[in-house]
Amino acid sequence: MQNITVNDAVGQALAEEMRRDARVLTFGEGVATNRRDLLAEFGAHRVRNTPLAEGIIAGAAAGAAAMGLRPVIDLLYAPFLTLSMDAIMNSAGKLRYLSGGQFEFPMVVLARTGAGWTVGAQHNHNLEAMFVHAPGLKVVMPHSTADYKGLLKSAIRDPNPVLFFMDMTVGYTPGPVPEGEHVVPLGQAAVLRAGRDVTLVSYSKTVATCLAAAEQLAMRGVDAEVIDLRTLKPLDEATILRSVRKTGRLVVVHEAAAPCGVGAEVAAIVSEKAFAALKAPVRRITGPDAPAPSSWLLEQAALPQADGIARAALELLGAEAVPA
Amino acid sequence: MSQPSRISMLETMMLIRAHEERLAANAGSSPGTCTAVGQEAAAVGVVGALLPRDRILTNHRSAGHLLARGADPGRLMAEVMGRADGYCRGKSGSLHVSAKELGVVLTSTIVGGELSLAPGVALAQKMGSSVPNEGTEPGGITAVFFGDGAACEGIFHESINLAVTWQLPVLYVCENNQWQAFVRRDETMPHEQVRPWAASHGLPAVAVDGNDVEAVHAAALAAAEHVRTTGTPYFLELVTYRTRGHYEPDDQAYVDKDELARWKARDPIALQRERLLAAGELAPGELAHLEQRVADTVEAAFAFAQNSPWPDVRELLTDVYA
Numbered sequence: 001m002q003n004i005t006v007n008d009a010v011g012q013a014l015a016e017e018m019r020r021d022a023r024v025l026t027f028g029e030g031v032a033t034n035r036r037d038l039l040a041e042f043g044a045h046r047v048r049n050t051p052l053a054e055g056i057i058a059g060a061a062a063g064a065a066a067m068g069l070r071p072v073i074d075l076l077y078a079p080f081l082t083l084s085m086d087a088i089m090n091s092a093g094k095l096r097y098l099s100g101g102q103f104e105f106p107m108v109v110l111a112r113t114g115a116g117w118t119v120g121a122q123h124n125h126n127l128e129a130m131f132v133h134a135p136g137l138k139v140v141m142p143h144s145t146a147d148y149k150g151l152l153k154s155a156i157r158d159p160n161p162v163l164f165f166m167d168m169t170v171g172y173t174p175g176p177v178p179e180g181e182h183v184v185p186l187g188q189a190a191v192l193r194a195g196r197d198v199t200l201v202s203y204s205k206t207v208a209t210c211l212a213a214a215e216q217l218a219m220r221g222v223d224a225e226v227i228d229l230r231t232l233k234p235l236d237e238a239t240i241l242r243s244v245r246k247t248g249r250l251v252v253v254h255e256a257a258a259p260c261g262v263g264a265e266v267a268a269i270v271s272e273k274a275f276a277a278l279k280a281p282v283r284r285i286t287g288p289d290a291p292a293p294s295s296w297l298l299e300q301a302a303l304p305q306a307d308g309i310a311r312a313a314l315e316l317l318g319a320e321a322v323p324a
Numbered sequence: 325m326s327q328p329s330r331i332s333m334l335e336t337m338m339l340i341r342a343h344e345e346r347l348a349a350n351a352g353s354s355p356g357t358c359t360a361v362g363q364e365a366a367a368v369g370v371v372g373a374l375l376p377r378d379r380i381l382t383n384h385r386s387a388g389h390l391l392a393r394g395a396d397p398g399r400l401m402a403e404v405m406g407r408a409d410g411y412c413r414g415k416s417g418s419l420h421v422s423a424k425e426l427g428v429v430l431t432s433t434i435v436g437g438e439l440s441l442a443p444g445v446a447l448a449q450k451m452g453s454s455v456p457n458e459g460t461e462p463g464g465i466t467a468v469f470f471g472d473g474a475a476c477e478g479i480f481h482e483s484i485n486l487a488v489t490w491q492l493p494v495l496y497v498c499e500n501n502q503w504q505a506f507v508r509r510d511e512t513m514p515h516e517q518v519r520p521w522a523a524s525h526g527l528p529a530v531a532v533d534g535n536d537v538e539a540v541h542a543a544a545l546a547a548a549e550h551v552r553t554t555g556t557p558y559f560l561e562l563v564t565y566r567t568r569g570h571y572e573p574d575d576q577a578y579v580d581k582d583e584l585a586r587w588k589a590r591d592p593i594a595l596q597r598e599r600l601l602a603a604g605e606l607a608p609g610e611l612a613h614l615e616q617r618v619a620d621t622v623e624a625a626f627a628f629a630q631n632s633p634w635p636d637v638r639e640l641l642t643d644v645y646a
Contacts, residue, residue: 022454060441062441063443063444063447066441066445103422
């Protein structure tokens with residue numbers, strides 16, 4: 001097991017996949033500047049800087065993908081994706097279908113998001129649900145360092161367009177990653193902690209918050225199961241339903257706002273398919289429906305907190321004397 | 325590759341015109357049809373200058389580009405009518421037809437979408453000799469067709485800037501047809517032509533009479549040769565006019581009748597026909613023969629499309645993902 005940062009895990013995944021498949025190339029704003037090791041190994045044809053023009057970066061990726069290349073583009077910050085949505089949603093996501101399967105769009109879009117860097121609303125916006133809502137796309141948002149590597153390798157090998165969201169706060173935090181080939185399939189959630197009383201479902205940074213809440217709950221004698229979705233589309237419904245049928249209680253946690261979010265989708269799936277197992281209403285704990293503030297204190301206040309998650313779980317259990 | 329003869333260019337333009345007018349006459353069965361009537365010289369002159377290894381991206385007025393590339397009129401009509409024998413098995417309709425076997429990578433109905441994808445297609449063409457990717461052969465270029473409307477999109481500049489910066493083999497073909505949906509071009513652009521915008525990006529930018537198929541073809545041959553030998557982009561503007569409406573049906577009540585009449589007097593098919601008759605290269609009897617052959621082809625295509633089955637409803641959810 002190696003102890004490396006998320007940035008290094010992403011770099012390893014890119015280098016290994018570029019070595020494995022000559023069709024893989026990467027471009028974006030500062031890619032050749034910031035990934036000099038890739039530039040040195042693979043050359044300026046496969047590692048390219050671009051203008052700060054997100055529309056054409058994504059469009060060029062879609063065009064290259066249609067022709068059989070496998071581009072990985074870096075659009076830096078998730079809000080910039082709005083400038084690239086035509087190419088991603090209207091072209092990459094739809095043209096396989098519209099062409100009757102003649103053309104495929106094997107491309108990966110990297111973007112960073114998440115509170116913690118106080119960069120404010122035009123650099124931090126959890127947009128993942130918008131892409132989940134668009135047909136033809138896949139959406140990945142890892143939590144663990146190992147998953148950053150393993151899921152990115154799967155995303156690069158996938159014949160469909162994949163949005164790969166990275167939480168910007170974890171980039172420099174070391175974590176364990178298996179040595180050698182490490183591939184994590186898309187569409188499989190991870191049960192990070194088994195429990196029988198309540199299911200906590202999350203993805204990305206707030207998985208850690210759920211694990212902390214589970215620790216608090218354990219001290220109250222409550223056994224929480226924690227699920228890391230890892231992939232938002234395709235969504236691993238089976239793992240969610242299996243857990244809720246066991247625990248009968250569900251709290252969904254994410255940093256993105258609630259309306260039409262991933263939490264709403266998970267809650268709807270559970271109410272449609274496991275209603276009989278529910279012993280209490282599904283709860284969502286999310287960020288506010290407001291632009292991300294820059295001030296550190298306000299930014300932290302927008303984040304789901306372990307205390308709040310634990311309190312919600314205790315309420316579902318009908319526990320008295322919920323901690324303040 | 326042998327270049328199309330003067331007569332075959334005329335016949336292909338006639339085929340495109342007859343094909344589109346047949347669909348327009350049956351607008352009820354071909355929803356969303358946007359014709360390029362009046363612009364046939366652009367499609368025939370440019371596509372005729374391309375090689376099989378070249379790739380094409382086009383827009384919602386694509387039938388001419390596809391037919392000039394050799395598309396089967398029956399399969400094209402079947403696609404427009406949503407039938408199973410269409411190029412995209414009925415999933416595209418009129419507005420997004422692609423045909424891999426013809427090197428037509430996509431038709432974008434998002435105005436400018438084709439400009440967005442073009443550099444990537446050309447990048448694959450450029451890297452194709454060193455990377456095993458499907459659909460490329462060494463030396464291929466990417467021809468992208470768009471209108472004056474798309475030139476007003478920011479992606480026009482993003483696309484050309486990237487193609488110039490990355491030295492990509494893109495042939496930009498602007499069909500300046502004077503109309504942007506229901507808006508006159510001169511309401512949205514300060515220039516008569518798009519060419520000055522393109523030229524400011526530092527690539528060769530040429531404008532020609534888009535209604536003279538031989539002038540278009542000569543310009544396209546020179547343009548394609550430049551892109552092929554230098555591996556760098558080129559901008560070719562074809563000044564023409566959309567003589568039917570934005571889509572079918574459209575009564576064109578918003579069009580200046582005198583202006584329309586002036587452009588119809590410069591009809592590209594009539595121009596080429598009179599030129600060949602005057603030169604004695606086409607006898608009146610031969611012309612009648614061509615007209616009959618085109619009419620028969622289009623009627624057979626329409627019958628084929630009408631008789632093509634609807635897609636199986638199970639196709640609804642296929643091809644979303646690989």
